[in-house]
Structures are given as C-alpha cells and as structure tokens.
Amino acid sequence: MLVIDDVLTPDEVKTIVARLEAAKFIDGKLTAGWHAKQVKNNQQLSEKETSVTEIRDIVLQALQRNNLFQSAVRPRKIHPILFSRYETGMSYGMHTDNALIGKENKTRSDLSITLFLSDPSSYEGGELIIDTEWGEKYVKLNAGSMVVYPSSRFHRVGTVTSGIRFAGVTWIQSWIRDAEERQILFELETVRQALYKKYGNTKEFDILCKTHSNLLRKWIES
Incomplete structure (x- = not known):
C-alpha cells in the first residue's frame, strides 16, 4: 500500500470539484458487479x-507526471477514472474489485487507486478502509492525494455521517504483474536515484542501472 501526497495541484482540485458540483450523478450500483451492487450505496x-x-x-x-507513481506502479493500462459522490448516510460495504475491469478493452486490476478530492474537514466518516494482515487500515487523505493498494484486498468505504465526499477511483494493469517483483524494482530505483544524487555517475551506479534494467527486461509482460 502506498500513499502519494499532492498528486493534484490545488488549482486542479478546485477545477475538478467545481465540475463535479455542477454535474449530474447516477446511482453507483449501475457501475458495480452483480455482487457489489448489494453493498454499494453511492453516486x-x-x-x-x-x-x-x-x-x-x-x-x-x-x-503521468508523478515520478513516484510511475516507478512504484509501472502502469501499462490505466482504466478511465470513475468519480464518486457520497452524501450523508452513504457507504460502500466490504468487497474486492473485479479481476477484469471494463466492458471492452478490459483492464486486469493489479492495483486500485482512490484519489481523495474533498477537504477531509468538510465531511465526517467516509474513510477508505482496507483489510491488511495487521487489521483494517483507515485512510482519509487531503484533497489531491491518493492511495494505491492491491486490487485483491478486501476494502470498503465507511458511512459518511455529515458533508459530501468526492473521490476518484481507477484500476491499473502493471507492466510487472508480480507485486514482489514490483517492490524490488521500486526499491532499486529509489536507491539508484539516491546514489546518483549523492555521488554522481560512478561505476557502482552503472552496475546498479544494469541490474535494474536486466530485472525489468526479465519480468516485464510484453
């Protein structure tokens, strides 16, 4: 699970929220799988x-411009983002995301994203709650920040008890399907950048680059 702050600029958040406040929303059940319809109550x-x-x-x-997202996720396909609205009393019960997302040109859901769009002080409740090995993790971020997590995890959205919660959700098919392999590449990339920043272009840096590229070449899905 990875939290990435300030994915959107304040101006971008302001523009998106203004468009959402003026837009028409439909029943969220219309975009849910047959089993998720039973627990989905949003717009x-x-x-x-x-x-x-x-x-x-x-x-x-x-x-596309967020380097942390690109190096951690290595997106091959990004499903068109869906924007949701939760009013007081709305929630989304425990569920897992479908393995394949979309009606045409399906996206395999390796990773899920929730992008928070509302100021957390403007609504109560509405946390994204993800089931982990160490219990449930409650996530409520600043507007413009997002959390990335495995699509295979159980997760839910807590009941909004006051205010309105806007959020964006989407799913990623990664070039690197295996989560452990993605983690190794992400850690190598992090070390590679740190070493270059501290020491510049050294022999050790070149070897690390070679290793990183060869692992990427070995694990990437064509």
Whole structure:
C-alpha cells in the first residue's frame, strides 16, 4: 500500500470539484458487479456529462507526471477514472474489485487507486478502509492525494455521517504483474536515484542501472 501526497495541484482540485458540483450523478450500483451492487450505496458521475473527459484528462496527466507513481506502479493500462459522490448516510460495504475491469478493452486490476478530492474537514466518516494482515487500515487523505493498494484486498468505504465526499477511483494493469517483483524494482530505483544524487555517475551506479534494467527486461509482460 502506498500513499502519494499532492498528486493534484490545488488549482486542479478546485477545477475538478467545481465540475463535479455542477454535474449530474447516477446511482453507483449501475457501475458495480452483480455482487457489489448489494453493498454499494453511492453516486457515480454520469458518462453523459460533458465535463467527464476534461477532468479525466487532468487526473491522467497528473499520474503521468508523478515520478513516484510511475516507478512504484509501472502502469501499462490505466482504466478511465470513475468519480464518486457520497452524501450523508452513504457507504460502500466490504468487497474486492473485479479481476477484469471494463466492458471492452478490459483492464486486469493489479492495483486500485482512490484519489481523495474533498477537504477531509468538510465531511465526517467516509474513510477508505482496507483489510491488511495487521487489521483494517483507515485512510482519509487531503484533497489531491491518493492511495494505491492491491486490487485483491478486501476494502470498503465507511458511512459518511455529515458533508459530501468526492473521490476518484481507477484500476491499473502493471507492466510487472508480480507485486514482489514490483517492490524490488521500486526499491532499486529509489536507491539508484539516491546514489546518483549523492555521488554522481560512478561505476557502482552503472552496475546498479544494469541490474535494474536486466530485472525489468526479465519480468516485464510484453
């Protein structure tokens, strides 16, 4: 699980929220699998809204420029982001995400993303709650920040007890399917950047680059 702060700039958050506040939302059950419909109680931005392409592009560009996201996730496919709205009394019960997302050009869900869009002080409840080996992890981030977690995990959204919670969710198919291999590559990339920053281009740095590239070449899915 990885928290990435300030994925969106304050101006980008302001633009997206303004579009969402003026947009039409539909029953979230319409975009849920047959079993998830039983526990999903929220609203989803209508695909007919003229602003949906604009705000999806804002988020996609933010993901593409975020080096931490790119090196940790190594996205091959990013499913078009869905925007949700939770009013007082709404929640999303415990569930796992479908292995394949979408009706056409399906995306294998290796990783899930929740992008927080509302100021956390503007609503009560509404935490993203992820089941881990050490118990449930409650996540409630600043607007513009996001959490990345395995799509195979049980997770839920707690009941919003006051205010309105806007969020974006999407799913990633990674070039590196295995989570442990992704972790190794991410740690090597982190060390590689730190060594270059401290010592510059050294023989040891070159060897590390070679090892990183060879592992990526070995594990990448073509």
